[in-house]
Amino acid sequence: MEIIQNFLNAIQGILQDSGLMSLGWQNYVMIGIACVLFYLAIKKEFEPLLLLPIAFGMLLVNLYPAITAPDSTTLMNAADCIKAKGTTEGYATTVINGVQYYNVPHYGGLFYYLYKGVKLGIYPPLIFLGVGAMTDFGPLIANPKSFILGAAAQIGIFITFIGAIFLGFTDAQAGAIGIIGGADGPTAIYVTTKLAPELLGSIAIAAYSYMALVPIIQPPIMRLLTTKKERAVVMEQLRPVSKVEKIIFPIVIVVVISILLPDAAPLVGMLMFGNLLKESGVCDRLSKTAQNELMNIITIFLGTTVGATATGANFLSLSTLKIIALGLIAFMMGSACGVLFGKLMYKLTGGKVNPLIGSAGVSAVPMAARVSQRVGQEENPGNFLLMHAMGPNVAGVIGSAVAAGVLLNVLR
């Protein structure tokens, strides 16, 4: 009889601890959203390297919320401490009203510790290190005017800031939402952790989703704002860039930006350090590590922990819907401003610049440049805009880091 009672008690205990009893309806909705993201990442291949870890983090935290639980300390008297831990040795003591208590620590969940890298702003700059090691700034050095297009595409950030303010967000939250328009995941995460950490899940998911949707969002805007003649412009071949220029470029950029905008230094600094590792040609092992192993490890940590911020209670709110709408506006405005400045350059250069390369000014490397190439080839199959679009594209990375520096400086 006692055996059966023990068995029933055990089953009851397991059931009470299980998700069936502890999870709310929001958790199940989030599990459904995670499954949609799995579909988009695996079947549609929308930014799978990040969307898949994000979706898995989201799934895991909604199945087992304690995975993000912070560490804590329980005060126990000597008897309880011995009962629980078998000893009182090695525990710090606190005396309250003449009674000695032992500080027994409870360790946090796995994601609590991994999330420290996001919270302390460590992962985004490390991702930038890898991005820098993979980026060829040659097209930008050959045609520095591309910086204009990289700057123009950042206007969407500040226009969206206004929209967010009028939708009731605080100025810091509005800045974090606006940065979605920079179309740069690590920058968006970096700025959000500093300005509005409570919105991190929604902003990161919106940013990566829109980056994945670049081939769908941008072409209609590009076609709407340009004429057939403008889209068909064939640009002159870029001048060759010497090795010395490529080596000096990252050093000059980091010096200039760190002096003018110190808040952008962690992102731009690591981006340029990664690029210098690659271009110097003497740190091949470090460059390869930054591009591959380190980048992949950080991507896994970043993706899963950012996904884990999207708990049902956090994510399923009106503010998330507002963020998703504002993110789309930010993205569209950024692309439109880039194309409009491209048109301006087309006029000023007497038709030598194809305005389609302007939309690549939103970072989203190299997807945005590929979209410029594809839309250009629709008008003229012999037109190769890819390398021309890579200039504004990598300028956009620097531009969004500069915009992030401005937001952090003004709003923090």
Added chain:
Amino acid sequence: MDLMSKLTISASMLLTGFVIVFSVLVFLIFVIWLLGKTITGAQNAATNRKKFKVQQSVTTPQETTEPVKTEEKVEKPVASSDTSEEIIAVISAAVYTMYGSKEKVRIKSIKKSSSRSAWANAGVLRNTRPF
């Protein structure tokens, strides 16, 4: 936050962001342009110095033995200054290979082609085909 405060913060952020981002990036344009000019200039000067030294080392012994022939060579430049002798040699070899040893081939001028060949187009297309 009242309407006036919202308008004020919105306008100031738009203005600040626009001006600073453009100023910094325009400044970078100037810096990178200057860098490009300086390095290209220095490299051109170094190349010219090298060419001049090579020319001197070639012409000096010829002047002592056959001064007349050297003058003829100087009057007939075989290539423009921006095409290196190695490039001319490679192009000549390619042309010679195509026409065969029976044809007499002489390279008169080498010009950069404005349009890509079908092969080059195919190569570029393969490397840049999106999605």
